[in-house]
Structures are given as C-alpha cells and as structure tokens.
Amino acid sequence: DQQVKQNSPSLSVQEGRISILNCDYTNSMFDYFLWYKKYPAEGPTFLISISSIKDKNEDGRFTVFLNKSAKHLSLHIVPSQPGDSAVYFCAASVTSGTYKYIFGTGTRLKVLA
Amino acid sequence: NAGVMQNPRHLVRRRGQEARLRCSPMKGHSHVYWYRQLPEEGLKFMVYLQKENIIDESGMPKERFSAEFPKEGPSILRIQQVVRGDSAAYFCASSPTATEAFFGQGTRLTVV
Numbered sequence: 001d002q003q004v005k006q007n008s009p010s011l012s013v014q015e016g017r018i019s020i021l022n023c024d025y026t027n028s029m030f031d032y033f034l035w036y037k038k039y040p041a042e043g044p045t046f047l048i049s050i051s052s053i054k055d056k057n058e059d060g061r062f063t064v065f066l067n068k069s070a071k072h073l074s075l076h077i078v079p080s081q082p083g084d085s086a087v088y089f090c091a092a093s094v095t096s097g098t099y100k101y102i103f104g105t106g107t108r109l110k111v112l113a
Numbered sequence: 114n115a116g117v118m119q120n121p122r123h124l125v126r127r128r129g130q131e132a133r134l135r136c137s138p139m140k141g142h143s144h145v146y147w148y149r150q151l152p153e154e155g156l157k158f159m160v161y162l163q164k165e166n167i168i169d170e171s172g173m174p175k176e177r178f179s180a181e182f183p184k185e186g187p188s189i190l191r192i193q194q195v196v197r198g199d200s201a202a203y204f205c206a207s208s209p210t211a212t213e214a215f216f217g218q219g220t221r222l223t224v225v
C-alpha cells in the first residue's frame with residue numbers, strides 16, 4: 001500500500017529552466033509534507049516543507065505547492081542548476097501522530113548543462 | 114553543531130552474525146528515527162524513539178531487529194542473525210521537535 005507516490009522515476013531538464021517534481025498521496029490524514037534531496041551514498045537533505053494549512057511555501061529557488069483536494073503536491077525549482085541533479089523524495093506525516101515520515105520512491109532529476 | 118553522525122558507514126557481516134548500527138543525533142535533538150532503504154526503493158520507516166523510550170516501532174520486523182536510545186550515548190539499531198535480505202542502507206534522522214528531521218549519511222550493510 002503505497003500511500004505516497006512519485007510516478008515519474010526520472011526527469012531531465014535544461015539548465016536555467018524550471019523543474020517540476022510531482023507527488024501524490026492517498027491518506028487524507030497527512031497534514032505535513034516535506035521534500036528531501038539525496039545524492040548517491042549520502043543521506044537525504046531537507047529542502048522545504050509545507051503544512052496542510054498552506055497551499056504554497058517558497059524558499060529561494062524552491063517552491064512547494066499543495067493541492068489538498070487533489071491530494072497532490074509539487075516541487076518547483078527555478079532556475080534549475082546542474083548541482084540540483086539528484087534524487088528527490090517527497091514525504092508526508094501526520095503531526096498528531098508520531099511524526100514518522102512516509103516517503104515516496106523518488107524522482108531522479110538530471111539538469112543538463 | 115555537528116550533524117547526525119552514523120557509524121560505521123559501511124558494515125559487512127556474514128549470515129548469522131549480529132550487526133550494530135550507531136546513531137548520534139544532533140545536539141539538542143531528542144527525537145530519533147531509523148529508516149531503511151532497499152536497492153531501488155524509497156526510505157521505509159522502521160522505528161521512532163525518544164530518550165529511553167520507543168514511541169513507534171510499527172515498521173520494525175517482528176524478529177531479529179531491536180532499537181534503543183539510552184539516556185547516555187547513541188541510539189543503536191541491532192540486527193541479530195543477519196540474512197542476505199537485510200542488506201540495505203540504514204538511515205538515522207533526528208529532530209528537535211518532531212517536525213523537520215535531519216538525516217545522517219547512513220550505514221550500508223552488506224550481508225555475505
């Protein structure tokens with residue numbers, strides 16, 4: 001039962017353009033969402049998060065959008081840089097519970113110079 | 114402020130041996146999580162601990178796996194009688210308030 005889904009295993013984008021990574025979830029109890037970036041042989045690095053009371057959160061080049069009715073969130077990276085090439089994981093949690101994260105399977109982003 | 118420290122980074126064990134994975138959370142963080150990543154998969158939650166307490170172990174296999182976070186010292190994930198299917202990357206994360214968690218670099222366990 002995959003409660004958090006990232007349906008695109010990979011994405012290639014030209015440097016300077018926008019990267020859009022998508023994530024869908026099924027559990028309506030999720031109220032906190034996060035994006036992590038992961039390089040090979042390293043741990044995930046926190047990027048940005050959003051609470052379900054918001055529909056947008058922005059931090060520099062990274063913006064996360066949340067559509068609760070569609071149970072969908074997306075991460076926008078603009079402009080994309082070659083150093084952004086990594087695997088991106090979305091995660092969701094129920095903050096009234098134990099805060100454990102349920103992760104998607106990841107999307108491998110490749111930014112082409 | 115050092116990040117989450119995990120050791121060893123790489124661990125090789127023969128089938129039937131025990132594996133001990135250590136995690137020192139960031140200073141001031143009292144929430145510790147363990148996750149496992151199998152090849153080509155996402156991270157799967159295993160256990161959530163606070164000092165001296167297991168809060169949620171719903172992701173832990175029922176047998177051979179145990180975790181602790183003592184009052185003093187690192188959190189330990191212990192796998193007894195390892196099998197080939199235990200080969201994975203094990204990540205520890207810590208958090209001050211159970212919101213954004215910060216991950217360590219992981220321990221790659223290989224069972225031969």
